[in-house]
Amino acid sequence: MATTTGNLKCKNLHGFLKSLLPATLTKLYSHPATCLAVFRELPLLSRHYIMRLLFVEQPIPQAVISSWVSQNVIKQKFEAVESLCELHIWNEAPTPGGLPGWLLNPTFRKNIKIALVGGGQTWEVCAPLDKDKKTRDIQFLDSYAMDRWECVLHFMVGSQQSHEGISADAVRILLQAGLMRNEETETNPLITTDGFQFLLMDTSTQVWYFMLHYLETVESRGLHLVECLTFLFQLSFLTLGKDYSTEGMTESLLIFLQHLREVGLVYQRKRRSGRFYPTRLAINLASGLKDNSLDVHRPGYILVETNYRVYAYTDSQLQVALLGLFCELIYR
Incomplete structure (x- = not known):
């Protein structure tokens, strides 16, 4: 279910992904991190079906798959099948005998297999790094993340700190999301009804809602949606308090990293620093965890x-x- 506060709806990971084109989803499934992030957000029965079909490369009759679980869980079976269809994790395909069957998306099957049982190339962000002479601990990263995120919230409420640290790019997202509006008689944007509702949400929901609207603008910025989404999923598997290398990142990803830095999802000492630290906001974003330890309330x-x-x-x-x-x- 999507999180709802008043009229403001915040789609969860499933809700966002099912709005993407099948071709875009298949590109996303070419990375194990994406497949694992999607897998752990699926209903339990959907995960059960995937595990049973993980090493099967031909369609299995739908009646056979239905018989794997009790007939008493009709609602759960419907939800499981619907989830797998909406996310194009499996597709209908006739069996060799002509019966209607289900076949796992081959790209998804290949990469969820790598994520679960190993093999293939290393898929984590783990280029070797020298020890950081100015290493940052978890306490610093938590404080930094909330300082950056609160800059956005201070701007929304028009406090004295409203212009300290918030970027013009973040302001554009607030306007595009309908959380603020421009008035001809006002110098600065004003908060909207949706903006009030947004302020009453917990921090993790606020960040997710903000990033959803950011992702809707990615391609208009000249960035690649699949590349940015894949990187977000990778972040959710990183270790809090550990630094990671930017070596090998495309220019598009480096720009995306700066946008994440502006709202506290990653920490970099300098814009062109060769390393970054993911913060709790980024690690929890697509991890399925409801960690409100950084809640601004x-x-x-x-x-x-x-x-x-x-x-x-x-x-x-x-x-x-x-x-x-x-x-x-x-x-x-």
Whole structure:
């Protein structure tokens, strides 16, 4: 299911991928990281079918596949088959005897096999690197990621920190996503109703929603959607606190890396540094994990009196700015 807050819908990985053309999906499935990321997001029964068909290179009758599980789970069987069809992981094909059958997408089968049982070329980002003389620990990366992401949120609420660190590119995504709008009488964009709903989401959902709209603009930027998506999936398998080399990256990927850097998904000391650190925001993005340890909604208290006075107890500058959108701040 897609995450929904009011009228704002955030498609999950499955929902996004099924909106892509079959040819685009097949290109994505040419990389083991993509196949594994998709595999772990599938319903349990879909994964069961894939494992049973992993080494089978000819169509299997649909009736035979249906008999592999109890007839009491009709709903689960329908969802499993629908998921595999929507993502073009398998396709209908006649068996040698002429019966309707299912056949795994050969590109997907080849690369999920590599991801699960090994073989083929190394598919992780693991070019050898000398030890970083200015290594960054997990605590630093967590702090950096949220500082960068909060720049986006501060801009949305129009706080004093609103122009510190946010790029023009990120502002364009906010406008394109309908989270902010330009007004002729205003110097800066204003937050929209969808933008208010966006601010109330947990951090991982916010980042995913933002990246979905970014990916919709990838090709208009001259970047390659499949290349960028594949790299995002690779990031979800990397180790937090470890640095990785940019050696061998195309110019398109290096530009994409800078866009990720701007919103806190990766850390680079310098723009042309030969190494980068993935942050928790990137690793959790397509990993299927619901890790809210970096959630910007920090603990605090709000008291509302019958005379409509509001008292807030928080040390978050962002939460104070958010309250300022709904209340007149008299004193702090």
